Amino acid sequence: MCWFQFSRKNFLYPEEQHFPVSDYRFGGGDSADHCFFFGRQHTSFDEEVKYCTDMFLDGHAHVLGPITGDHWYVYVVDRIGREMVSGQCLDRRQSFNLYMYGMDQDVAQLFIKAEPMILPSILEKDSKDEGVIMAKNTSGASFSFVTTSQEATDRSGIGSLMDEDNGSVVHDHLFDPCGYSMNGLAGKDRYWTIHITPEAHCSYVSFETNLNADSYDQLVSRVLATFQPRRATLVVQSGRLAPCRLACGPGAVVAAPEVEGYSVSGESLTDVTKGYTVQLVNFQAVESDSGTWTPGSQSSIECSQLSMECSQLSME
Numbered sequence: 219m220c221w222f223q224f225s226r227k228n229f230l231y232p233e234e235q236h237f238p239v240s241d242y243r244f245g246g247g248d249s250a251d252h253c254f255f256f257g258r259q260h261t262s263f264d265e266e267v268k269y270c271t272d273m274f275l276d277g278h279a280h281v282l283g284p285i286t287g288d289h290w291y292v293y294v295v296d297r298i299g300r301e302m303v304s305g306q307c308l309d310r311r312q313s314f315n316l317y318m319y320g321m322d323q324d325v326a327q328l329f330i331k332a333e334p335m336i337l338p339s340i341l342e343k344d345s346k347d348e349g350v351i352m353a354k355n356t357s358g359a360s361f362s363f364v365t366t367s368q369e370a371t372d373r374s375g376i377g378s379l380m381d382e383d384n385g386s387v388v389h390d391h392l393f394d395p396c397g398y399s400m401n402g403l404a405g406k407d408r409y410w411t412i413h414i415t416p417e418a419h420c421s422y423v424s425f426e427t428n429l430n431a432d433s434y435d436q437l438v439s440r441v442l443a444t445f446q447p448r449r450a451t452l453v454v455q456s457g458r459l460a461p462c463r464l465a466c467g468p469g470a471v472v473a474a475p476e477v478e479g480y481s482v483s484g485e486s487l488t489d490v491t492k493g494y495t496v497q498l499v500n501f502q503a504v505e506s507d508s509g510t511w512t513p514g515s516q517s518s519i520e521c522s523q524l525s526m527e528c529s530q531l532s533m534e
Contacts, residue, residue, distance in 0.1 A: 219295075219297065220297045220298045220299075221294075221295065221296060221297065221298055222270075222274055222277070222294070222295040223292065223293070223294050223295075224266065224270055224291075224292070224293040225290065225291060225292040225293070225496075226290075226291055227288065227289070227290055227291075227317055227451060227453075228288065228289050228290075228291070230319075230420060230422075231420070237265065237266075237269075263279070263281070263291045266291070266293070267279045267293055270293050270295075274295040276295055276297070277293055277294060277295040278293070278294055278295075278490065278491065279291070279292070279293045280292050280293075280294075280488050280490055280496070282453075282486035282487075282488060282496060282497075282498040283451070283484060283486050283498045283500060284484055287483075287484065287500065288317075288449070288451045288484075288500050289486075289498070290451070290453055290486075290496070290498050292490060292496055294490045294491050294494075296491040296492060296494070309457025309458050309459060309460070309492070309493060309494055310430075310457055310459045310460055310461075311428075311455070311456065311457045311460060311494070312428065312430060312454070312455065312456035312457065312460035312461065312462055312463070313426070313427070313428045313454070313455045313456075314425075314426065314427050314428070314429065314431075314434050314437065314452075314453075314454055315424070315425070315426045315452070315453040315454075315455075316424070316425045316426075316438065316441050316442075316450055316451070316452050316453075317422070317423075317424050317450060317451045317452075317453075318422070318423040318424070318425075318441075318442070318445050318447035318449075318450040319421060319422060319447055319448060319449050319450070320421050320447050320448025320449060320503075321414075321416065321421045321422075321423055321445050321446065321447050322445065322446035322447070323418075325374060325444070325445055325446060326416035326418075326421065327363065327416070328364055328370050328373050328374045329364070329370055329374070329392065329396060329397060329398040329414050329416045330363055330364070330395065330396040330416060331363065331364065331365065331392055331393070331394050331395050331396060364392065366392060367390040367391050367392040367398065367400075368390065370390070370392050370398055371387055371390045371400065374444065375444045376390075376400060376412060376444065379440060379441065379444060380402065380404055380410055380427075380429075382436070383404045383405070383408075383429055383431070383437075384404060384405045385402055385403065385404040385405075385410060386402055386403055386404075387400055387401075387402045388401050388402050388403055389401050389402075396415075396416050396417065397414060397415055397416065398412070398413075398414040398416075399411070399412065399413045399414070400412050404427060404429045405429075408427065408428050408429045408430065409426075409427060409428060410425070410426065410427035410429065411424075411425075411426050411427070412424065412425050412426075421447075423445045423447065425441050430460070430461050431461060431462060432461050432462060432465035433462065433465060434452075434454065434462060434475070435475035435476075438452060438475050438477060439475065439477050439478070442477055442479075442480060442501070443478075446479075446503075447503070448502075448503050449483075449500070449501060449502050449503060450480075450500070450501040451498060451499070451500050451501070452497075452498065452499040452500075452501065453496065453497070453498050454496070454497045454499075455494070455495070455496050455497075456494070456495055456497075457493060457494050458493035458494070463495075477501065479503060479504055480501040480502065480503055480504060481501070481502055481504050482499060482500065482501060482502075483500045483501065483502040484498075484499075484500040485497070485498065485499050485500070486498045
């Protein structure tokens with residue numbers, strides 16, 4: 219084993235996360251099978267670090283971002299024998315992760331399979347996290363649903379999201395009754411993947427790629443414009459000689475890109491191992507003078523109205 223990494227964002231519902239417990243069950247003779255089961259609730263990152271350290275004694279743990287807000291945990295074990303020049307490690311790896319919350323409801327409906335009666339439970343505002351509130355719609359237009367993953371990919375704009383990077387969708391899937399995931403290629407040997415949960419109480423979109431771009435600024439803007447979330451967390455990991463590092467020079471990997479309709483609410487950067495850095499940037503949708511937020515500038519649709527629309531749809 220030359221590289222091990224465990225990383226995640228802070229949980230929205232930590233009490234729902236089951237923690238792995240190891241148990242040695244001995245067979246005949248001196249043989250032993252190391253088994254894992256998930257029997258108790260998750261408690262903290264400290265417990266996760268201890269769990270990893272029991273297996274890897276040479277790992278290091280880091281936390282990026284505000285503990286009271288959106289933050290990122292990472293635990294790394296690095297045993298890679300890298301080429302060194304003048305005492306510096308030649309590491310060209312980089313990856314891009316964007317985590318989004320409070321997706322626009324006009325976008326969210328594109329990841330709900332054609333079951334109109336599902337809509338009220340998908341869009342109701344029932345969340346422990348005040349930041350996870352669905353965007354509002356002022357158009358008064360009736361909701362339209364999708365029936366296939368291809369339709370969701372095309373109508374949402376996901377299919378053309380990576381056109382500028384020679385990207386293509388290899389496989390997409392629309393879950394029943396709701397949810398979506400896709401895997402794609404960018405060029406010959408780079409991947410990109412998206413996972414979506416459209417329900418209001420846990421609205422979530424993740425976008426990940428290892429595209430070797432000199433800058434991720436345009437990609438950040440395109441992804442946020444596609445899903446229009448209330449807030450988002452960008453995590454960029456990169457080696458010392460990664461294209462995005464060489465383009466930016468020493469210091470920040472991503473110079474907190476300016477995205478229309480969003481402000482930067484926080485940044486963190488740390489070197490986790492041998493010049494390999496992790497950077498976190500938190501984005502928050504900007505509120506207009508009227509109190510609504512952009513992008514979208516949208517107002518409320520009551521659940522009673524939704525129920526009426528859904529009943530009408532189900533009778534057609």
